[in-house]
Amino acid sequence: MKIAYVICVNYCISHFNGIRMQANEWADELQKQGCTVVRVNPWDNVAWETFDIVHIFGQVDFLYNFCRRITDRNKNIVLSPIIDTVYKRWAYKLVSHIGSKFMRLYSVNYQVRISSRYIKLFLARTQHEYSYIHNSYSVPDEKIKIVPLSFRLPKIENVRKEDFCLHVSKITDKRKNVLRLCLAAEKFGFKLILAGSISSEEDFRAIKEVIDKNENISYVGRLSDADLLDYYCRAKVFALPSINEGVGLVALEAAVNGCEIVVTELGGPKEYYGEGAYTVNPYDINDIGEKIMQALYHGKGQPQLSKTISEKFNLQHCVYQLREAYKSILS
DSSP, X not given: OEXXXXXXXXXXXXXXXXXXXXXXXXXXXXXXXXXXXXXXXTTSXXXXXXXSEEEEESOOTTHHHHHHHHTTTXXXXXXXXXXXXXXXHHHHHHHTTOEETTTTXXXXXXXXXXXXXXXXXXXXXXXXXXXXXXXXSOOOGGGEEEOOOOOOSOOOSSOOOEEEEEEESOTTOGGGOHHHHHHHHHHHOOOEEEESOOSOHXXXXXXXXXXXXXXXXXXXXXXXXXXXXXXXXXXXXXXXXXXXXXXXXXXXXXXXXXXXXXXXSSSSGGGGTGGGSEEEOTTOHHHHHHHHHHHHHSOOSXXXXXXXXXXXXXXXXXXXXXXXXXXXXHO
């Protein structure tokens, strides 16, 4: 199987862009499993008709014109729209109708809807995302398949846990809800370690003020993969109380390395853990704090959660499902 991978140039600004990382991991593993994957360079002359699959990642601003123009050369177009939202489905659907082909006013939501006639298969990462594709874009069930994401860092056996809660993200991203997490640690007194990048000192100020007056809260900056894995192996709890989250791969990596998981009740992340994680209302500081305290001292998920994640969401298994999804449209 020969597959073209197409991403927006915006996803290449940061090495840590999640969509770019997802595409790269799938491409590398597909090649290990015997496929040929070409990461399309727009400077190259591309023979689109030579590919079995053309896979586009993200709701990109060139989607409609791209799909419309290559469909005569290749009809096996696959889209991973990457919908990370908690907007009401009716509102999301309404936005998808706002645009004009005549005036060339194309929002990304509008482009997905008008491009769906050219797209043979949509890939969703969760049932939550599936429902947005189906309901907001009126895509029939048979054109959507769920292919989950996998954990990236390896699973370490015989980990030794310490009584602290870990959080990893772009700390200043408001959707990650770090300020409320810090306020929960301040109120309930549990040890909290924050890791990840910040956008600016100004954006970090409110969080830093809470950190500076509470000895139980610390910020360790951006970590190397080796250091991050060490923290996963030592943390008793990993918290991801996001206001808006697609999957939350850092929580998946923490879970496979033995962390109890406290995750937002909004969106799709909770689907990966079943009953093995604590879910929280991300707007409720008390709920966040109480669930983290329960996870620290009365954990319910491990070690079974680690075993389940390791079996269901390893890269080889997830990419096998991806290959089967591709094969479903080749007949």
